[in-house]
Amino acid sequence: MRRALSAVPAFFLLVSVAQAKTCNVEIEGNDAMQFDKSEIKVAADCSKVSLTLRHVGKLPAAAMGHNWVLTEAADFDALTAATLAAAATQYVPKDDRRVIAHTALIGGGEKASVEFSTRTLRKGGEYLFFCSFPGHWAVMKGRFIFG
Numbered sequence: 001m002r003r004a005l006s007a008v009p010a011f012f013l014l015v016s017v018a019q020a021k022t023c024n025v026e027i028e029g030n031d032a033m034q035f036d037k038s039e040i041k042v043a044a045d046c047s048k049v050s051l052t053l054r055h056v057g058k059l060p061a062a063a064m065g066h067n068w069v070l071t072e073a074a075d076f077d078a079l080t081a082a083t084l085a086a087a088a089t090q091y092v093p094k095d096d097r098r099v100i101a102h103t104a105l106i107g108g109g110e111k112a113s114v115e116f117s118t119r120t121l122r123k124g125g126e127y128l129f130f131c132s133f134p135g136h137w138a139v140m141k142g143r144f145i146f147g
């Protein structure tokens, strides 16, 4: 009887492990205002994404700050325009629903991570990632593909 009872939680643990898959993504930014990726693909069975941004340059965040921000492609123009007024929150507008996920803003030699759920992402949806430091999004951007 005792054995049968203990088998129940083990079963549910296996089910939840199968449903919750965290996928790791790594990306780098440098002192030449570049990401090392122009496209990030996340498989449809990833329930979470754990993204790590590394700034491999030497310049401080005030001069060459980088972050990683994810948004719907349709929101890109309006959101990047709004980041200019968000200097107090590292150029990421606070409580803005257009921001799907974002890391902290970092300088050379630093790294920042963010973990987010893919629950709200649509398979085949059009998403863009970018650095929201003023002006950087013109070149520091890429496609984010889910599914």
Ligand code: CO
Binding pocket: 029, 033, 064, 065, 066, 067, 131, 132, 133, 136, 140
């Ligand atoms: Co940047």
